[in-house]
Amino acid sequence: MDLYEFQGKELFRRVGIPVSEGRLALTPGEAKEAARELGCPVVVKAQVLTGGRGKAGGIKLAETPADAEARARDILGLDIRGHVVHQVWVERASEIAREYYLSVTFDRGAKKPLFMFTTQGGIDIEEVAATNPDALVRLHVDPLEGYHAWQGRRLVYGAGVTDPGEQKQIAAVVGKLYDAFVGYEAMLCEINPLIVTTEGEAGGKVLALDSKFTIDDNALFRHAELAEMRDLAAADPLERLAREKGVTYVKLDGEVGVLGNGAGLTMSTVDVVTFVGGRPANFCDLGGGGDAQGVVDALSVITQDPQVRSIFFNIFGGITRCDEVARGILQALAQMGIEDPIVVRLDGTNAEEGRRLLEEAAPANLRVEATMLDGARRAVELAA
Ligand code: GDP
Numbered sequence: 001m002d003l004y005e006f007q008g009k010e011l012f013r014r015v016g017i018p019v020s021e022g023r024l025a026l027t028p029g030e031a032k033e034a035a036r037e038l039g040c041p042v043v044v045k046a047q048v049l050t051g052g053r054g055k056a057g058g059i060k061l062a063e064t065p066a067d068a069e070a071r072a073r074d075i076l077g078l079d080i081r082g083h084v085v086h087q088v089w090v091e092r093a094s095e096i097a098r099e100y101y102l103s104v105t106f107d108r109g110a111k112k113p114l115f116m117f118t119t120q121g122g123i124d125i126e127e128v129a130a131t132n133p134d135a136l137v138r139l140h141v142d143p144l145e146g147y148h149a150w151q152g153r154r155l156v157y158g159a160g161v162t163d164p165g166e167q168k169q170i171a172a173v174v175g176k177l178y179d180a181f182v183g184y185e186a187m188l189c190e191i192n193p194l195i196v197t198t199e200g201e202a203g204g205k206v207l208a209l210d211s212k213f214t215i216d217d218n219a220l221f222r223h224a225e226l227a228e229m230r231d232l233a234a235a236d237p238l239e240r241l242a243r244e245k246g247v248t249y250v251k252l253d254g255e256v257g258v259l260g261n262g263a264g265l266t267m268s269t270v271d272v273v274t275f276v277g278g279r280p281a282n283f284c285d286l287g288g289g290g291d292a293q294g295v296v297d298a299l300s301v302i303t304q305d306p307q308v309r310s311i312f313f314n315i316f317g318g319i320t321r322c323d324e325v326a327r328g329i330l331q332a333l334a335q336m337g338i339e340d341p342i343v344v345r346l347d348g349t350n351a352e353e354g355r356r357l358l359e360e361a362a363p364a365n366l367r368v369e370a371t372m373l374d375g376a377r378r379a380v381e382l383a384a
């Protein structure tokens with residue numbers, strides 16, 4: 001799960017990484033109010049789950065609240081590489097002396113978290129890695145030993161930061177970023193740019209000016225407060241409905257609705273539908289069960305898609321018996337009344353019993369086929 005900049009910054013703030021104070025605004029009026037509360041100048045920043053917002057016109061400085069309102073009006077509704085801006089983050093503007101880059105992610109080869117730090121921040125890190133690889137300092141942390149303070153110092157000295165005040169502040173941020181990475185079970189925590197401000201006699205202050213934060217989906221169940229950050233509005237409405245119903249569903253572009261049990265079989269079904277010349281409308285995994293409620297939930301999501309012209313159930317009975325699934329399908333159809341043609345292929349435990357149940361009791365728009373290939377052909381034919 002990718003977090004918006006303002007959400008990542010909130011997590012930074014919680015672990016003690018310095019960030020500017022800011023407010024979220026959904027309208028130009030709210031941006032104006034936010035600027036008034038924060039004090040100008042402010043920066044108005046598009047909140048979208050993609051980088052390079054600056055270059056795309058999604059980040060603007062504002063000198064007055066009225067100016068912040070106007071900049072928010074420019075940015076809201078902007079399309080940044082396919083992401084429409086629905087909210088802006090207004091924060092107190094910083095005076096930037098230097099822009100650095102700091103991240104921690106997994107190095108799967110080394111099986112360890114990997115820090116990267118460079119004083120060439122603000123621009124694409126891939127560009128630094130390609131054109132100036134020596135400027136990018138890399139350092140692994142042994143996950144069993146955990147983080148040690150010398151590691152932060154090595155990054156900072158290695159990259160050639162000379163100011164002692166900066167060295168100290170950045171090394172502290174490195175340690176806190178590791179806390180955030182481990183504590184929130186992230187896959188990536190990136191600060192680009194990590195800035196040094198121009199203010200103060202005693203040298204500049206180090207601040208995280210941007211945030212890119214990816215949480216491991218598989219760990220979300222341990223972090224209720226993060227799961228709430230998931231932006232439902234950004235997802236496809238059908239996928240949102242599916243999530244609410246606990247249905248494993250991915251929207252695709254075609255006409256044949258696909259339901260299988262088990263992710264492997266369902267993916268094969270998507271392939272076979274394509275192989276016989278059709279286009280799958282979705283991927284939908286019924287999971288282990290085949291109870292009526294599960295089938296109703298899955299069908300109610302699939303049939304919400306106006307592109308669906310036929311539905312193909314591909315069930316392999318292992319622990320879940322085919323007769324149970326057949327009963328589930330019949331009960332679901334009795335409750336729902338679906339007009340699209342439905343093709344069912346049952347194989348495995350109690351398949352014959354299941355097929356017999358369907359043939360005896362199924363509505364006229366349901367057909368049973370013996371093999372996956374025949375089922376796919378039939379479903380594609382009926383969608384044409
Ligand atoms: P990105 O383009 O999506 O990576 O967005 P960033 O948050 O990294 O901002 C892009 C650039 O905008 C930064 O590298 C800065 O140069 C500039 N910027 C962002 N916030 C401020 C600010 O508070 N003050 C100033 N002067 N520039 C800023």
Ligand code: MN
Binds near residue numbers: 052192193210211
């Ligand atoms: Mn950035």
